[in-house]
Amino acid sequence: MICSDPVALVPLTVAQMRALVAGDRAAVAADLGYPVPAELTAGRWWTARADLVERDPTDTWSAVRLVRRSGEVVGNAGFHGPPDAAGMVEIGYEIYPAHRRRGIARAVLTRMVREARESAAVRTVRLSIAPDNEPSLGLARSAGFLRTGEQMDPEDGLELVLELPVGPGDPVPDWRAENRDFWDEAAVSHAAGPFYDLPGFVAGRDDLRPFEDAELGPVAGLDLVHLQCHLGTDTLSWARRGARVTGLDVSAASVALARRLAVDCGLPADFVTADVYDAVAALGGRTFDVVYTGVGALCWLPDLDRWAAAVAALLRPGAVLYLVEVHPLVDAVWDDGWTIRRDMLGGGFTREAVEGGTYAAPDASLTTRATWVRNWSAAEVVTAIAGAGMRVELLAEQTVTDNPLPWLERGADRLCRFPAGRPRYPLTYSLRARRAAPATGPATGPATDPRAGGRLTG
């Protein structure tokens, strides 16, 4: 159940804080006129915070607040004190176990961040969270907090420090704007670098993976739209096979570079700048025989059901979605190929600091500070596709990837594989799904391929 009921934050008086430090919950309940639960015990800083408010009754920061919902005390929250000399305030909150997973923590954090923003004295809001407290880390990242360091707390042990700038000139983090800015910058670096090697592509290199032709089937004469097409190398590889192609991407820089690449290659292609969620309107209601997408596309989207609905609306009856994606396990173990550092399931759409360059331009120095990503599991992808009325015909896993990860070996075909002798797991998966054709009408997409199920290729 999600918290639709507003939460109230009730500041405790100095006397109430001191009573709780003394363990006298009954006195506090009598004073407040409603019960307080056994979980409401004083934290170790509460005496210092009571002292601060006692010394300066205009201090609106330091009082501990009770979190009340539907009249019940469900947690406590507060700032650790007034803004420090650098304008930093730290938020702490605790939601009692019986009330967790209901959106209360998010409501509390949102309220307190808003309060901090409203003060001209605050430049940074901080949270300190134990590294294994995934729910709180996920909530912090989805609220735009970025990890800035770690600290050793004498009682609580190692804590990750996450911060959100809130001063003038620091806008509320906006996933669309931050991702678009990142991709506009990345596109320029990618077009100039060796990973996409655009001169090599113009000279005739084919960028599709070895399994794609067989899995999608012939595309000559078909209308194909490539969602999140980036520089258009995959889009134009389909054009070289005779498809009438349209590429769509939210990054205007990517689209401009893709248009130029089409001209340089002498290939007809349409490229449109739009968010994938707006694709139906941006493409003027056109429908296609093939919707193609993938290799690092879905992770940039916060809502797969909405994406799948857009895909379904772009497909003619009987037409197919063909998707080739980074396997979620690779995203989870990205750093070294073994250690799971990112959720493979249920991780949420979170803000991550941009450190270094990109997969294709590791040395690029980008000005974008953060991007928003989510590692979607294969089950989430399949469920969204099925939920939008498409029938999955093929789901395959491959031990090759485009990503030049340092723990893989890159071959002459530009694909990366596990070194010999190392146990393998899927690096890429592909999926073909078909929109139902009307009972009497013929299918318009590529022919149905009887092969389906988990094949391992590469």
Ligand SMILES: C[S@@+](CC[C@H](N)C(=O)[O-])C[C@H]1O[C@@H](n2cnc3c(N)ncnc32)[C@H](O)[C@@H]1O
């Ligand atoms: C990793 S690239 C895709 C790479 C592509 N498969 C290739 O190999 O060239 C991701 C692309 O998704 C685009 N993108 C991210 N979020 C988007 C959105 N909401 N709508 C449309 N495009 C988006 C980015 O601009 C970027 O060009």
